[in-house]
Structure formats: structure tokens, C-alpha cells
Amino acid sequence: MQGRRILIGVGGGIAAYKVCAVVSTLAKAGAEVQVILTDSAKAFVTPLTFATLSRHSAHTDDSFWQPTHDRPLHIVLGEWAEVFVIAPLTANTLAKLTYGMADNLLTNTVLASICPVLLAPAMNTDMWQQQSVQRNWQQIQTDSRYHVANPGEGVLACDRVGTGRMAEPEELLPQIVSLLHTHGKRDLTGKRVLISAGGTREFLDPVRFIGNPSTGKMGVALAQAALHRGAIVTLVHAAIEPHLLAPLRNIRTISVTSAAEMQQVMRECFSDADWIVMAAAVADVKPTTYSAEKLAKRDLPDRLPLSPVPDIVAELSTLKQPDQRLIGFAAQSGDIITPALEKLQRKKLDAIVANPIDQPNSGFGVDMNQAVFIDRSGRQVHIPLGSKLQMAHQLLDLVQEIS
Known part of the structure; x- marks a missing residue:
């Protein structure tokens, strides 16, 4: 600014x-x-x-x-x-x-x-x-x-x-x-953009869950940026505070909790979308069993049995049509490029956003962010530290350039 x-x-x-x-x-x-x-x-x-x-x-x-x-x-x-x-x-x-x-x-x-x-x-x-x-x-x-x-x-x-x-x-x-x-361009007019945001929660009982620090701010920023450029936007969100959703009056929002719920909604909305951006921090595992009543402290297992959760973006990549664009996120510490490239290729994405979570004012829970955008041709573009809304616009610019 x-x-x-x-x-x-x-x-x-x-x-x-x-x-x-x-x-x-x-x-x-x-x-x-x-x-x-x-x-x-x-x-x-x-x-x-x-x-x-x-x-x-x-x-x-x-x-x-x-x-x-x-x-x-x-x-x-x-x-x-x-x-x-x-x-x-x-x-x-x-x-x-x-x-x-x-x-x-x-x-x-x-x-x-x-x-x-x-x-x-x-x-x-x-x-x-x-x-x-x-x-x-x-x-x-x-x-x-x-x-x-x-x-x-x-x-x-x-x-x-x-x-x-x-x-x-x-x-x-x-x-x-x-x-x-x-500068007032509505260059996404007519595009249908589907975005996932926030951190899923996998509950052990009604009060305990496996989760992550994601607040959904990056996904909300992507939804706002796409809307302001003329797109028709659907935001599938988990664990986002109501005050972050309040300004999204012209965006369809669908609330979910678990990875399985997000998988179902994303699958239902997928075929109508032109661009799909998986900005959510989806859990990798969940407790194998769920107790409908709160477990007493003495009843908590010393070792918690875990089961894998659905790999949403991998499934969506198998459903993707040639005219659709599927973008993933990879929140990483240390070397962010190597695991992002591996995920891009293994899940057959059109692009991936490698997001450092161990840098100051970057990643989960803050208003700023930075990333490296990698597309399927191998092109890498560094997005410097800025507001998440500014980064969202730069990502949308780059997605438009994918041939």
C-alpha cells in the first residue's frame, strides 16, 4: 500500500x-x-x-x-x-x-x-x-x-x-x-472458482480432536480476490472464525469439519468448477475409533491408534477434465521446493503453491504470506512477502498463464 x-x-x-x-x-x-x-x-x-x-x-x-x-x-x-x-x-x-x-x-x-x-x-x-x-x-x-x-x-x-x-x-x-x-479489470467474469480453506478436525470424542493451526485466512483471501475479479466463488471451509467469513456476502460458503466431510462437498462441487484451489490444511490421519461421549482422562489411550484420511486432492485429480485447473498447496518447513515438486507430479496437479511455515510473518495464523508457485511445466515463480490478499491476486494471475 x-x-x-x-x-x-x-x-x-x-x-x-x-x-x-x-x-x-x-x-x-x-x-x-x-x-x-x-x-x-x-x-x-x-x-x-x-x-x-x-x-x-x-x-x-x-x-x-x-x-x-x-x-x-x-x-x-x-x-x-x-x-x-x-x-x-x-x-x-x-x-x-x-x-x-x-x-x-x-x-x-x-x-x-x-x-x-x-x-x-x-x-x-x-x-x-x-x-x-x-x-x-x-x-x-x-x-x-x-x-x-x-x-x-x-x-x-x-x-x-x-x-x-x-x-x-x-x-x-x-x-x-x-x-x-x-485496475478495475473483471478478468475472471464467468469463471467458477472452487476453493477449500481452513484446517480440518478429526475428533477422538466430542471435545478432543487432531487438528492444525490453519485459520483459513489464505483461502478467504483467494475467495475475495476471485470475487472482486468477477468470478462465481464457492468456499468450502473448516474451522474458520465467523468474523473472517462475515465480509463474504456474495460468496457461497459451505462449512465442514472433517476431511471426509470436505471430500464429499468438494466432490459434489467439483464438476461445476473451472478452477479448483485446495488451500485447506487437511488432516493426514484421524483417530481409528470415536467415542460419542467425552472420555475420562484415565480412559485416554497411552497410544492413540490412527487411520489415514482421504487424500482429497489426489482424488480430484482423477476427476479433472482438460479444461479444468487444479491447484494445490504445500505447507513446508526447511526445503519447500523438493516436496512440493514431488506432490505436484504424484498428484498430477496443474500447479502447486509451496508455502514456508517456518519464516517470520508467513504461513498459519498471520495476515502475511510468501510462496513459490510451481506449475506443471516446471516454471517456478517466487512471490515475496506481502498481505495474503496481495498474494492471492498474484496466484490468480499465475493460474491464468497456465496453458
């Missing part, structure tokens, strides 16, 4: 307070952030607040109409921005954008820019459901410049329960990162 240029337009609505978290997070990550407030937005959050959080002066219509710039302010800002975010998007601003109207700094800057624009509406449910608003919302999405974060459901500021809540920062921030990478 260092030095990336993000322009944020703030509309008049109580949800403007959420934008403070977006601006602060981006600025702390090293991005250059500038903010435009409409006149009505200033009634909810002051320009001083956004200036403090962004480390730049916040722009308003007062500065727009003052002849104090060498070049028109809306031209300067429009040319500067790599990504333009408008949040909260009001019904008024939506109507102006739909019909190409420009009567303030925000709307003039939209017309003076060519970067992708992310729209995050927020309004009362009855306002959102008006035919005119829905017509404008559908119409603006026919313009490829515009990307959307649909409003969610819940208790609104007016005490109404319904649709109209602005998307949370946890949903907006990944979309911004994706737009910076793709």
Missing part, C-alpha cells in the same frame, strides 16, 4: 463515521489518501477529522469554488487518484452519477477521473427500495468503471430493520486493495 493513491468521497449520511476507519487504516498502511466531503457530509464528520486521519487537507466545495489553484482542483484530484471510493453513497449522488451530472466537487471529480470507482450506498430501507433508486443502482453498474459494495441488512440509524447499512470497513478495504491490483 506504500504510496498508493486513494481518493475517498464522503456523502451526507450517518454512515460517514465508518469511513473514518477506512481512511485511518489506509493511511497507517502507507497509502496516500485524500478526502472530498459534500456539503451535507460536513454535518456528520468534520473536514478536520478527515484531514487528521489522512494527513492531508480535506477538500470541500468551499475549496472547489475558490480560485486558489494553478489548475482546477477537480482535474488535479481526478488525475491523481488510482482508486476512487464514494462512501456513503446517497440517493442524491447516485442519481447524479447515473446521469453524468456534476454540480459539486465530488461529482465533477468523478467525471474528471478515469480510475475505477467503488460505490458503497447507505440509506433508509424505504429510500433504498424505491423504484427510481433501484433503477439508478442497476443502471450505473452497466458502466464498467463502477464497482459496488452492496448495502447490508440490520438495524439502521432510523431504528428501521432492513437493507440499507453501508458495507463495513472490513469489506471495503479488501475491495480497495483488489482494485489497486486489477
Whole structure:
């Protein structure tokens, strides 16, 4: 995010307070952030607040109409921005954008820019459901410049329960990162991507299990990246915390626990998928017997009999059609290349992601990652340490290059 240029337009609505978290997070990550407030937005959050959080002066219509710039302010800002975010998007601003109207700094800057624009509406449910608003919302999405974060459901500021809540920062921030990478391309439109994520658990009794430290963050990042690029995504997940799944509103998610359950769901979904990415950390063994009641400590065996679990990716490789792409992961310590190559060849994968788990800020449970991508031709591409969402986009780029 260092030095990336993000322009944020703030509309008049109580949800403007959420934008403070977006601006602060981006600025702390090293991005250059500038903010435009409409006149009505200033009634909810002051320009001083956004200036403090962004480390730049916040722009308003007062500065727009003052002849104090060498070049028109809306031209300067429009040319500067790599990504333009408008949040909260009001019904008024939506109507102006739909019909190409420009009567303030925000709307003039939209017309003076060519970067992708992310729209995050927020309004009362009855306002959102008006035919005119829905017509404008559908119409603006026919313009490829515009990307959307649909409003969610819940208790609104007016005490109404319904649709109209602005998307949370946890949903907006990944979309911004994706737009910076793709420049607004929807290059996976029509692709069906099936992803497994998280760590399976093999239970000995109702409270004890064999598992691993996987949190599923890498699989979630892959699902988000694919969705943001236009794909139809199914995420089969095990042992992922609900807060990580909350932003995945437009992704089909299927929860499983054991390797056998994941095997069944992956097999059922496999034939409909174009790309299959096995990012889950699947157990290798399970307890041979299962007790339906919790075992007393004295009854625990000194030696736990173990049985192998299904090799999901090996089975899927036997079902793979020529037009499908099957990608595996290999979490390794020490030499990560040799075992990954062996797994790639033995399981007849199209590519494998060799992931070091013994390096700082890499592997299980953290927000960063690094890897070596190896495809079936033997090509090796090092992906340097970065966020898991950034790595996910690089992996998707590389999968597209597999012939």
C-alpha cells in the first residue's frame, strides 16, 4: 500500500463515521489518501477529522469554488487518484452519477477521473427500495468503471430493520486493495472458482480432536480476490472464525469439519468448477475409533491408534477434465521446493503453491504470506512477502498463464 493513491468521497449520511476507519487504516498502511466531503457530509464528520486521519487537507466545495489553484482542483484530484471510493453513497449522488451530472466537487471529480470507482450506498430501507433508486443502482453498474459494495441488512440509524447499512470497513478495504491490483479489470467474469480453506478436525470424542493451526485466512483471501475479479466463488471451509467469513456476502460458503466431510462437498462441487484451489490444511490421519461421549482422562489411550484420511486432492485429480485447473498447496518447513515438486507430479496437479511455515510473518495464523508457485511445466515463480490478499491476486494471475 506504500504510496498508493486513494481518493475517498464522503456523502451526507450517518454512515460517514465508518469511513473514518477506512481512511485511518489506509493511511497507517502507507497509502496516500485524500478526502472530498459534500456539503451535507460536513454535518456528520468534520473536514478536520478527515484531514487528521489522512494527513492531508480535506477538500470541500468551499475549496472547489475558490480560485486558489494553478489548475482546477477537480482535474488535479481526478488525475491523481488510482482508486476512487464514494462512501456513503446517497440517493442524491447516485442519481447524479447515473446521469453524468456534476454540480459539486465530488461529482465533477468523478467525471474528471478515469480510475475505477467503488460505490458503497447507505440509506433508509424505504429510500433504498424505491423504484427510481433501484433503477439508478442497476443502471450505473452497466458502466464498467463502477464497482459496488452492496448495502447490508440490520438495524439502521432510523431504528428501521432492513437493507440499507453501508458495507463495513472490513469489506471495503479488501475491495480497495483488489482494485489497486486489477485496475478495475473483471478478468475472471464467468469463471467458477472452487476453493477449500481452513484446517480440518478429526475428533477422538466430542471435545478432543487432531487438528492444525490453519485459520483459513489464505483461502478467504483467494475467495475475495476471485470475487472482486468477477468470478462465481464457492468456499468450502473448516474451522474458520465467523468474523473472517462475515465480509463474504456474495460468496457461497459451505462449512465442514472433517476431511471426509470436505471430500464429499468438494466432490459434489467439483464438476461445476473451472478452477479448483485446495488451500485447506487437511488432516493426514484421524483417530481409528470415536467415542460419542467425552472420555475420562484415565480412559485416554497411552497410544492413540490412527487411520489415514482421504487424500482429497489426489482424488480430484482423477476427476479433472482438460479444461479444468487444479491447484494445490504445500505447507513446508526447511526445503519447500523438493516436496512440493514431488506432490505436484504424484498428484498430477496443474500447479502447486509451496508455502514456508517456518519464516517470520508467513504461513498459519498471520495476515502475511510468501510462496513459490510451481506449475506443471516446471516454471517456478517466487512471490515475496506481502498481505495474503496481495498474494492471492498474484496466484490468480499465475493460474491464468497456465496453458
